[in-house]
Amino acid sequence: MKKNKNKFFKIVLFAIIVIAIVAVIGFLGFKQMKISQTEGEYRSFLKVYESQVVNLEKDTSLAYYNAINSGRDEDFAKSTKLNLDLNNIYLNRDTFYKLKAFKDSGYIQDPLLKRQLDMQYLKFMTSLADKKTVDELTSMQNDLEQKFYTFRTKYNGKSISDNEVEGILKTSKNSKQLKAVWEDNKKIGNVVSSDIIKMVKMRNSVARDLGFADYQKMALTLNDQDPVEMDHIFDELDVATKDAYTQAKGEIDTALAKQYGIKVSDLRPWHYQNRYFQEVPPGIFSVDLDSLYKNGDVLALTEIYYKNLGLPIDTLVKASDLYERANKYQHAITFDIDREGDIRVVANIVNNNYWMHTLLHEFGHALYAQKADRQLPWELRVPANIFTTEAIAVLFQDMVYSPQWMKEDLKMSDKEVAAISPDALEYNRLNALIFSRWTQVMYRFEKSMYENPDQDLNKLWWDLVEKYQLVQRPEGRNAPDWATKIHIVETPIYYHNYMLGYLYASQLRHYINTNIVNTNDGHPSYSGNQKVGDYLVKEVFAPGARYSWEDLIEKSTGEKLNPIYFGQEVVKQ
Numbered sequence: 063m064k065k066n067k068n069k070f071f072k073i074v075l076f077a078i079i080v081i082a083i084v085a086v087i088g089f090l091g092f093k094q095m096k097i098s099q100t101e102g103e104y105r106s107f108l109k110v111y112e113s114q115v116v117n118l119e120k121d122t123s124l125a126y127y128n129a130i131n132s133g134r135d136e137d138f139a140k141s142t143k144l145n146l147d148l149n150n151i152y153l154n155r156d157t158f159y160k161l162k163a164f165k166d167s168g169y170i171q172d173p174l175l176k177r178q179l180d181m182q183y184l185k186f187m188t189s190l191a192d193k194k195t196v197d198e199l200t201s202m203q204n205d206l207e208q209k210f211y212t213f214r215t216k217y218n219g220k221s222i223s224d225n226e227v228e229g230i231l232k233t234s235k236n237s238k239q240l241k242a243v244w245e246d247n248k249k250i251g252n253v254v255s256s257d258i259i260k261m262v263k264m265r266n267s268v269a270r271d272l273g274f275a276d277y278q279k280m281a282l283t284l285n286d287q288d289p290v291e292m293d294h295i296f297d298e299l300d301v302a303t304k305d306a307y308t309q310a311k312g313e314i315d316t317a318l319a320k321q322y323g324i325k326v327s328d329l330r331p332w333h334y335q336n337r338y339f340q341e342v343p344p345g346i347f348s349v350d351l352d353s354l355y356k357n358g359d360v361l362a363l364t365e366i367y368y369k370n371l372g373l374p375i376d377t378l379v380k381a382s383d384l385y386e387r388a389n390k391y392q393h394a395i396t397f398d399i400d401r402e403g404d405i406r407v408v409a410n411i412v413n414n415n416y417w418m419h420t421l422l423h424e425f426g427h428a429l430y431a432q433k434a435d436r437q438l439p440w441e442l443r444v445p446a447n448i449f450t451t452e453a454i455a456v457l458f459q460d461m462v463y464s465p466q467w468m469k470e471d472l473k474m475s476d477k478e479v480a481a482i483s484p485d486a487l488e489y490n491r492l493n494a495l496i497f498s499r500w501t502q503v504m505y506r507f508e509k510s511m512y513e514n515p516d517q518d519l520n521k522l523w524w525d526l527v528e529k530y531q532l533v534q535r536p537e538g539r540n541a542p543d544w545a546t547k548i549h550i551v552e553t554p555i556y557y558h559n560y561m562l563g564y565l566y567a568s569q570l571r572h573y574i575n576t577n578i579v580n581t582n583d584g585h586p587s588y589s590g591n592q593k594v595g596d597y598l599v600k601e602v603f604a605p606g607a608r609y610s611w612e613d614l615i616e617k618s619t620g621e622k623l624n625p626i627y628f629g630q631e632v633v634k635q
């Protein structure tokens with residue numbers, strides 16, 4: 063009896079195991095079937111999607127390229143129309159819900175498909191916003207921009223432009239005059255501040271439609287950036303730059319006070335030779351690099367530099383529009399027209415330092431676009447994030463300060479290099495340091511403003527300026543000085559991307575110096591070093607958006623984005 067019972071249990075146990083195995087196999091088979099079925103459906107979706115957007119995106123970039131090069135109204139009208147057509151596709155809610163269903167299913171597992179889906183999900187999320195509010199916001203923003211463009215500072219009874227204001231701030235040595243110009247220039251704040259607060263609240267309402275606490279969190283998330291991680295990076299950057307900045311600021315203050323014949327404790331915002339103290343006050347520290355290019359050819363230098371790096375740019379140069387012309391756009395910009403290799407740089411070359419570093423910058427963007435792996439799906443043939451291409455541009459533009467660049471590319475003698483390069487490097491260091499503290503103010507101000515637009519923003523602004531830039535607020539001042547910075551209207555929650563570009567550039571430089579070129583030179587230009595070109599193509603350009611920016615940075619440098627390398631570069635040597 064006992065023996066039989068044992069046998070019975072064994073049979074039951076065996077049966078249970080068999081059933082369990084069959085169930086697991088069945089489940090896995092079912093899951094596998096669902097995965098391949100859903101991935102198949104998503105592939106079909108992609109075909110339709112690409113048939114809608116690929117050519118339209120191409121036509122839209124081409125139209126904008128033509129418009130800024132011709133300056134003609136009809137070209138701008140065509141560009142605006144195509145932009146609206148494109149927006150209408152991305153504002154399709156049904157498409158968003160399709161993408162959401164794919165995402166929620168958990169059955170899109172192929173890494174390239176999953177990455178495309180994640181990117182499209184963020185792109186289409188804005189379709190959830192109330193269309194009427196979005197339209198109102200657009201017209202409100204246009205009106206505000208108009209007010210900025212037409213505002214003129216009064217000076218000695220006449221109207222002057224912002225460029226003229228900057229000119230006076232840079233050259234006048236009279237504190238009373240400086241204060242008067244600075245104060246009058248800030249009057250735009252009173253003209254726009256209440257409308258900006260209205261706009262901020264409307265942006266927040268759009269963000270809430272999409273399920274975000276406020277617009278700052280929404281804007282970061284839609285740009286694939288986690289708000290908590292961003293806070294953390296800016297906190298780390300603060301720690302990494304605080305001591306170096308305090309020291310540099312002390313030296314700058316001493317020099318400025320001497321120039322103006324006042325005490326350090328009497329320095330006020332109008333003494334920093336720039337409306338926001340975003341850069342080195344040119345009156346206390348400048349270096350004449352223009353003379354290095356006066357009789358040179360900055361385009362030829364750019365071509366030779368990249369060629370020797372193993373990254374020839376002749377086809378890019380041929381496709382580009384590089385010289386000044388009537389009615390043409392006056393700045394520099396790079397277009398990836400079709401993600402198939404039609405890449406064009408727009409510039410207005412003059413043989414000076416500005417255009418030297420701007421060409422290195424723009425062709426850095428162009429190469430990043432050109433070298434994206436053409437086997438990647440269309441959606442992923444873009445940089446991992448807007449700031450990763452900025453990092454490459456910054457990495458290359460900084461070469462103009464390198465002693466190696468001066469020696470090998472500009473063929474300067476050792477003596478000539480020794481005479482100018484210490485100042486050039488110090489100038490670049492101070493600029494980066496000062497800019498980083500200014501971005502702290504912008505980042506933290508916008509974050510806090512969107513969190514609570516009803517707080518005392520006038521006070522918040524000056525609290526942050528005093529804390530991060532160490533610039534003392536004018537006594538008793540209670541005015542919307544924060545509202546004078548047009549970026550808050552035009553390109554909200556964008557400033558941090560400039561800074562992230564610098565941070566990744568520094569991290570890449572550290573990685574390349576340590577692992578690719580093994581150099582002791584603190585500021586190499588990598589001139590003629592094809593290993594550097596190969597590394598950048600393989601590890602940064604080719605992957606396009608195959609990986610998230612976090613993964614790209616970790617794969618290309620062995621660690622997560624770390625502000626410490628920027629911090630090390632801005633410490634005085």
Ligand SMILES: [Zn+2]
Nearest residue numbers: 423427452455
């Ligand atoms: Zn750029």
